[in-house]
Amino acid sequence: MVMERSAKQGIRAVAAEAGVSTASVSRALNNPDSVSAPLRARIARAVETVGYIPHAPARELSSRRSRTLGAIVPTIDNTMFARGIASLQKYLSSVGYMLFLTTSGYDLDAELEQARNLVSRGVDGLVLRGDCHHDGLRKMLADYSVPFINVGIYRPDRPYPCVGTDNEAAAHRAALHVIELGHRRIGIVSALQRNNDRASARVAGFRRAMAEHGIEMPPQWHVEVPYTLDDAREAARYLLGLKDRPTAVVCGNDVIAYGVLLEAERSGFSVPDDLSVVGFDDLDWSRHLRPSLTTIHVPTGDTWQRAGEYLVRHLAGEQTIMHHEVDYSLIVRESTASPTRSSK
Incomplete structure (x- = not known):
């Protein structure tokens, strides 16, 4: 099996894919400046196609960890x-x-x-x-x-x-908390969902809790941001500046929630009297803030x-x-x- 994988994934497979000699492949990998740029690119494409990893076959041949x-x-x-x-x-x-x-x-x-x-x-x-x-x-x-x-x-x-x-279930519980308190005007500040299945699952959990209770969230009440305080504050500034604004915001993580809390205070809103905020993760600072942050604890x-x-x-x-x-x-x-x- 090792020999079959080695032949399939090794230099010979790369050479065959690129239509060059194994010596050319070896030079391109070990001394890139010794071959032309077009040839390097050609061999690089072959390496990508074959899935070859330099030195990995030797690793497989060894029983040592x-x-x-x-x-x-x-x-x-x-x-x-x-x-x-x-x-x-x-x-x-x-x-x-x-x-x-x-x-x-x-x-x-x-x-x-x-x-x-x-x-x-x-x-x-x-x-x-x-x-x-x-x-x-x-x-x-x-x-x-x-x-x-x-x-x-x-x-x-x-x-x-x-x-x-289970990120979806945990986020569902977070949104359910503010619903149980009586909020029906709920916004979401989530992390960017692209290539982030945790963020997507949390958004799905927030939305499921609202759907189960017949709450329709206006599209503009959901803002996606990177995991930074500045971006979270900008999102909160936008939400709080709307004429028709939410009374509660559920956040994709605690850092985002910190940004929402800071911007609410700076904009003259009282938390939780004017705005309830929920985080996710329970970072160390969450219990030391004033007001301290309601959040989902994850070990x-x-x-x-x-x-x-x-x-x-x-x-x-x-x-x-x-x-x-x-x-x-x-x-x-x-x-x-x-x-x-x-x-x-």
């Missing part, structure tokens, strides 16, 4: 990712593993390229964020038998290992540690559970209340 794992996250600017990576690295260090970290910027092509880089350097497995990936990435992991796990989601209907919260550290445990156990040949659901809980604090008569 590198005791390293790779993790690809969208960004390290998000506090939640930083917390998760810290927990993962702490666990891996305790069992003698090293972690290589890269970022993708929510770009599926970039994630594929980073995965190739990590596999070519001999990592034993990969931790990936969510289940929105390039088809080429899934094929590469299958071709090279690289174990991986999707972290931050719970999708038992998918044939891939995962550990995380981020435990989630990422479980991802590491799954891969370590899988690599050791132990029996593992492919789909692991992590519980969430609604934490009610000071940022939500029943709508006042003046805000209705």
